[in-house]
Amino acid sequence: MIREHTAKVNPPRAVYVPFPLGLPLGHPGNSAEQQAVLDLAFSTLDAPSGPVLLEYHDEAAANEDGSPMQASEVDLDDEARKADLATEATLMRRYWEARLAATGRTGVGLSKIPPQRFRGVVRFLEAYVADPSADMGGRPADMPVPLFIRNCVEDLRVMYAEARLQTHPGESSPDRQRWLLGSTALGVMIRKLRDVMDASDDPKVKAVAFGLAR
Amino acid sequence: MPSLNKLSESTRNSILTLPVDVNESTPFTPVKKPLSASRVAIVTSAGLHLREDRPFTAGDPTYRVIPSDAPAASLVQSHTSIGFDRTGVLEDINVVFPINRLREMVAGGRIGELAPHFYSFMGAQRDTSAIKERTAPEVAGLLLGEGVDVVLLTPT
Numbered sequence: 001m002i003r004e005h006t007a008k009v010n011p012p013r014a015v016y017v018p019f020p021l022g023l024p025l026g027h028p029g030n031s032a033e034q035q036a037v038l039d040l041a042f043s044t045l046d047a048p049s050g051p052v053l054l055e056y057h058d059e060a061a062a063n064e065d066g067s068p069m070q071a072s073e074v075d076l077d078d079e080a081r082k083a084d085l086a087t088e089a090t091l092m093r094r095y096w097e098a099r100l101a102a103t104g105r106t107g108v109g110l111s112k113i114p115p116q117r118f119r120g121v122v123r124f125l126e127a128y129v130a131d132p133s134a135d136m137g138g139r140p141a142d143m144p145v146p147l148f149i150r151n152c153v154e155d156l157r158v159m160y161a162e163a164r165l166q167t168h169p170g171e172s173s174p175d176r177q178r179w180l181l182g183s184t185a186l187g188v189m190i191r192k193l194r195d196v197m198d199a200s201d202d203p204k205v206k207a208v209a210f211g212l213a214r
Numbered sequence: 215m216p217s218l219n220k221l222s223e224s225t226r227n228s229i230l231t232l233p234v235d236v237n238e239s240t241p242f243t244p245v246k247k248p249l250s251a252s253r254v255a256i257v258t259s260a261g262l263h264l265r266e267d268r269p270f271t272a273g274d275p276t277y278r279v280i281p282s283d284a285p286a287a288s289l290v291q292s293h294t295s296i297g298f299d300r301t302g303v304l305e306d307i308n309v310v311f312p313i314n315r316l317r318e319m320v321a322g323g324r325i326g327e328l329a330p331h332f333y334s335f336m337g338a339q340r341d342t343s344a345i346k347e348r349t350a351p352e353v354a355g356l357l358l359g360e361g362v363d364v365v366l367l368t369p370t
Contacts, residue, residue: 002218002229010237020216021225022298022370025315028306034315038366042249045364050242066216067225068299105287107304110269110294147271154294161301173299207272214224214296 006053013044016055018062069174071191071213074182083185086122089156093118095163107158110151112140115159121152129192132200146208149193153212156186225297233340252363255329257353259337260310260370261293270336275344277335277353282328286313293337293370310368329362337370
């Protein structure tokens with residue numbers, strides 16, 4: 001929650017933090033930082049009256065980009081334009097599997113399609129771009145096509161991100177984002193899906209387009 | 215969260231157009247016992263849930279129950295957005311759901327104990343009326359019923 005919104009909501013106890021969106025407790029792997037934020041949050045319990053609004057100060061974090069770069073800010077390179085998405089996704093799955101073996105954890109799973117079938121997902125997305133009446137066998141019955149597309153794209157994004165964490169540990173968030181949006185066939189596909197869905201007359205389809213890329 | 219001038223223009227505009235409740239006054243309940251004797255729960259709006267649970271959809275006012283002993287590997291996040299990089303959560307769930315930190319605090323005697331269940335809502339809500347009228351009071355009742363003294367609220 002941004003400072004301006006917190007001031008309006010006026011909660012009894014709150015802590016402002018300077019970290020990028022998505023990291024309210026601090027940076028991944030930095031348990032000392034996370035604990036310091038928690039200590040400050042729990043210190044609000046000591047106040048006899050409120051509201052209590054405290055600020056966690058960290059100049060370096062405050063100077064980081066607060067939100068990731070968007071597709072419109074990243075130029076596609078030639079390799080991305082030439083790459084075959086199905087082949088690329090299969091390669092990413094190998095790195096993703098290595099990451100999963102090492103950490104025991106993955107964020108893939110929203111589409112309910114196992115990664116072993118992601119080549120089929122890729123073929124479906126390609127078919128959808130060519131003809132938005134396309135559908136995929138195995139799509140969960142309670143997941144309409146627009147939501148299914150969004151979840152498929154998210155699963156692919158996560159698989160790529162986890163693969164990249166495996167091959168490029170320590171890479172910065174902006175560099176990883178630049179790679180995914182500018183140097184992969186997935187970045188190309190995300191733009192195509194955004195354009196096709198944004199051209200729809202159905203507001204639910206348009207809403208998904210807005211969430212895929214800007 | 216970051217200051218507005220550190221957000222991309224599209225994210226800044228998206229956040230600034232979110233309707234926000236304006237509260238002139240603040241209810242305030244002093245705590246009755248020290249943290250070291252308190253039962254603590256997390257309620258998050260990060261859209262986290264058990265892998266087998268139904269994913270959240272945009273604007274979904276419902277909630278999911280997460281057992282406090284659930285391993286991080288059993289959780290996924292269906293609050294997806296191009297407004298933040300989810301890789302941080304993929305790397306370390308404690309950046310939004312500090313379960314390991316709280317377990318350490320229990321082990322060190324700084325927190326009395328963890329509640330049996332934590333609760334999760336979807337983020338980026340534009341219309342919070344169903345949450346305010348129905349699901350939030352329901353979760354508050356569950357927390358009270360489980361003897362929770364302190365709730366840590368985390369957004370994304």
